[in-house]
Amino acid sequence: MAALSVVVVRKRFPAVGAAPEKLVLHDLRFRVAAGETVAVLGPSGCGKTTLLNLIAGLDREFEGRIERPAGRLAFVFQEPRLLPWRTVEDNLRFVLDGVPDASARIRTALGEVELPEVGPVYASRLSLGMARRVALARALVVRPSLLLLDEPFVSLDQPTAWRLRLLLLELLARHRTTTLIVTHEPREAVMLADRILLLSAAPARLRAELAVPLSFDERREQARIEAVARALLPDLREPIAAEAA
Numbered sequence: 001m002a003a004l005s006v007v008v009v010r011k012r013f014p015a016v017g018a019a020p021e022k023l024v025l026h027d028l029r030f031r032v033a034a035g036e037t038v039a040v041l042g043p044s045g046c047g048k049t050t051l052l053n054l055i056a057g058l059d060r061e062f063e064g065r066i067e068r069p070a071g072r073l074a075f076v077f078q079e080p081r082l083l084p085w086r087t088v089e090d091n092l093r094f095v096l097d098g099v100p101d102a103s104a105r106i107r108t109a110l111g112e113v114e115l116p117e118v119g120p121v122y123a124s125r126l127s128l129g130m131a132r133r134v135a136l137a138r139a140l141v142v143r144p145s146l147l148l149l150d151e152p153f154v155s156l157d158q159p160t161a162w163r164l165r166l167l168l169l170e171l172l173a174r175h176r177t178t179t180l181i182v183t184h185e186p187r188e189a190v191m192l193a194d195r196i197l198l199l200s201a202a203p204a205r206l207r208a209e210l211a212v213p214l215s216f217d218e219r220r221e222q223a224r225i226e227a228v229a230r231a232l233l234p235d236l237r238e239p240i241a242a243e244a245a
């Protein structure tokens with residue numbers, strides 16, 4: 001059963017001044033099943049954020065058709081985008097908007113991202129790693145029927161990024177949330193996704209669709225992830241991110 005169905009025939013940005021019209025996405029079709037985690041893997045600038053904006057309904061200017069599941073959608077942006085002058089708890093309460101058991105849900109969500117104490121802390125005081133975890137809690141606290149993640153672990157040091165990926169892996173397994181994660185990191189895609197949609201450089205087309213043959217436990221072992229990444233993505237030695245150049 002498809003929870004999400006995406007057909008983008010064309011997405012272009014119009015000419016502005018001397019800059020010509022730009023075709024960013026071309027003939028992109030895929031589905032995501034309920035409970036599945038799919039990664040969209042492609043070089044920087046290929047159109048991944050543009051695609052998420054279409055799926056989220058933030059940008060409606062495209063040719064095609066997108067069917068989303070009923071229920072709430074959660075979007076973890078490339079930057080955490082917390083309200084800096086509000087406490088962490090208020091940042092979460094804001095998206096819950098009058099839900100009766102909001103306080104209990106906020107406590108649970110912060111516990112799940114291993115930050116049970118930060119509720120009263122101003123968001124501006126958080127490290128980037130903590131802010132990314134709070135952004136994840138803010139997404140999960142609404143119990144989304146579709147979770148969209150845009151490179152949620154960029155700009156973190158490697159050990160922190162690894163810990164946060166482990167945390168996300170566990171949370172997705174626990175909640176079985178239908179998830180689309182966008183990344184330019186092949187190993188991140190292999191670790192987290194059931195299936196990888198490999199995009200070309202802009203205008204982004206689907207180059208390949210790859211099932212990831214790893215169990216939950218195997219996904220926690222870096223050597224396994226490395227082996228599968230090299231088997232699935234033979235051009236890994238030339239980093240996929242370099243293709244845009």
Ligand SMILES: Nc1ncnc2c1ncn2[C@@H]1O[C@H](COP(=O)(O)OP(=O)(O)O)[C@@H](O)[C@H]1O
Binds near residue numbers: 014042043045046
């Ligand atoms: N609002 C916009 N107007 C014109 N061009 C844009 C706009 N947003 C993005 N682009 C261009 O579209 C391409 C894809 O951008 P983006 O979706 O952000 O890529 P990615 O997230 O894969 O790095 C880039 O060349 C970018 O410069």
Ligand SMILES: [Mg+2]
Binds near residue numbers: 048049050150
């Ligand atoms: Mg992007």
